[in-house]
Amino acid sequence: MSFTAKLRSVHISNATYGIADYVSLPALMLCSAPFLLHRLGVEQYAIWVLASAAVTSGILLSAGFGDAALKFIAAYRGSNDHVGVERIIRTLLGINLALGTTIAILVGLLIPFLVSHLPNVSAALRISYQRALAIGCILLVVKAVESVFICAQRAYERYDVAARFTIATRVATIGAAVAIAAFGRGTVTIMLSTLLIAIISASLQAFAVWRRLAMHSLLPSLNRASVRELFGFGAFSWIQGAVGLLTGQADRFLVGYLLGMHAIAYYSICVQAALPIHGIVAAGLQVLFPYLAARLGLLSASAMRQKFATAFAVNVVLVAALAAPVIFGSRYILRLWMGEDFSSHAYVALSITACGFALLGLNVTGFYMLMAMGRIKLLALVNVAGAAAMLAAIAILAPRFGIVGAAAGRLIYGPIICLIYIPLRKALHITQGVPTQASMQGAL
Incomplete structure (x- = not known):
């Protein structure tokens, strides 16, 4: 071999x-x-x-x-x-x-x-x-x-x-x-x-x-030097994790407050069913992070672009394969899992929620590449902005459109996170020499 x-x-x-x-x-x-x-x-x-x-x-x-x-x-x-x-x-x-x-x-x-x-x-x-x-x-x-x-x-x-x-x-x-x-x-x-x-x-x-x-x-x-290294990167990583923990629960509390406990049952099941679209893709592509972090000063810009193109193609295929059955088969899935009555109330919300997690799943390649480049501050800020926009959208749409509005509020999160591809594209178009971590960060 x-x-x-x-x-x-x-x-x-x-x-x-x-x-x-x-x-x-x-x-x-x-x-x-x-x-x-x-x-x-x-x-x-x-x-x-x-x-x-x-x-x-x-x-x-x-x-x-x-x-x-x-x-x-x-x-x-x-x-x-x-x-x-x-x-x-x-x-x-x-x-x-x-x-x-x-x-x-x-x-x-x-x-x-x-x-x-x-x-x-x-x-x-x-x-x-x-x-x-x-x-x-x-x-x-x-x-x-x-x-x-x-x-x-x-x-x-x-x-x-x-x-x-x-x-x-x-x-x-x-x-x-x-x-x-x-x-x-x-x-x-x-x-x-x-x-x-x-x-x-x-x-x-x-x-x-x-x-x-x-x-x-x-x-x-x-060790003082290691503490500085870890806190310089890890403080923003911690903030990002805390935001993820908050948004993973806060949207459900918000839906419960706005629509009542009956609605939160429908909404939570939809989120639970659609969450693996992003989760499985992130779990499969997480190997990019240590791989690129160990080779950042060794790979040329063209090699980095090639790695990105391959990983992103896999990312898109995985998201499509996982999301399509849920988006188009939501009514059938819920009917088998939860019964006809539940399905009739929640299948539209599930399809919309699946679209939201599909959009979020498309950011996985860029997320891990920027993590390897040390751009955790950028990622943390984008995640905070996305989470705030999502909760605001749910607060506006849920009272008017019920759980369908709450699901639609999640749609805004993915596109905001995908904005990370703008600075990543700039970094990947460094054309001279072998990019170091410092040069990649400078480009961002």
Whole structure:
């Protein structure tokens, strides 16, 4: 096999593992939900979902510097600077441990308030929720640390290793939850098993990174130069992640406030059904980020344009393949999934929502290329503008057109994000020499 064919095979493998990583959790939840809901009961199941959501939100906030670390690890790896790689990994460990612990403490302090404001919940369930959240706070710290080792594997373009750990952990976690529910135990026991599995997974991943990268130490550090590097890029990455977390929930709260709880059920199902159009494309093409970050000073401008053209063509084909069935088959999909009555109310909204996520999915290639070039500030600002415009459009259209108006409000987000291709086009038309990261940033 030639080097080019081997490299292409590696990219396909990484993309496949990235997609498998993305779809594994919703697939496992979908398969296990009927059994868990039946065995745990609606209230215990809801407590588990709420506790898991709180942990997931905390992890996203505490591990927001992962994109910055991935970029710099890949860059140092590309220049064969092993000391720089180890310094970034240890510094990210220190940052994530500090942020994760801080957020866990804040959540822990809010537990009494959260529990006391649960409506129509018995004292026993309040205690279960309080204990589940307390375990979740510890889990949050473990997951924040674990994300460092996942990031390191991806920076070395070993998405297969990272995905195998992640998928195996999810299978073990959901499998344990099913077994625990089958034996008649509740949410607290499930959270304890989840914590134990997470600790084992993080330990194994730490050992894998330590051995594969031949690191001298994995003790957390806060190296001043590395902190400056990570914060210079990571602060905007964190803002972008926080905006994504906000817009992923704020639109639903806004629809509920404007149209009532009945409408939010239709709207949420439409968003849930259309979300994989963007999610699967992003998961498959995320390999662009470490690949380009490691080779930014080595590829010529013409080579960069060629990489962009290939990746964008794949991007368009994937979006079309995923979006077309949902856009044109929305009524049939909802009829099979949710029933005729639900379908008649929501199929137009689903088609429009799918168009919105298709437009958003078209930005994936440009997003990862600009990330590799270090233009995170530009991406963060565009995402903030897109999110603000989307929420404003929903606020204007939803009261007049109902859930169809709310879905139409999402359409504005994608085109605004796709404006990133304007500065990217300028950067890709540098014609002389081999572009360095500094020259690419200057062009932007």
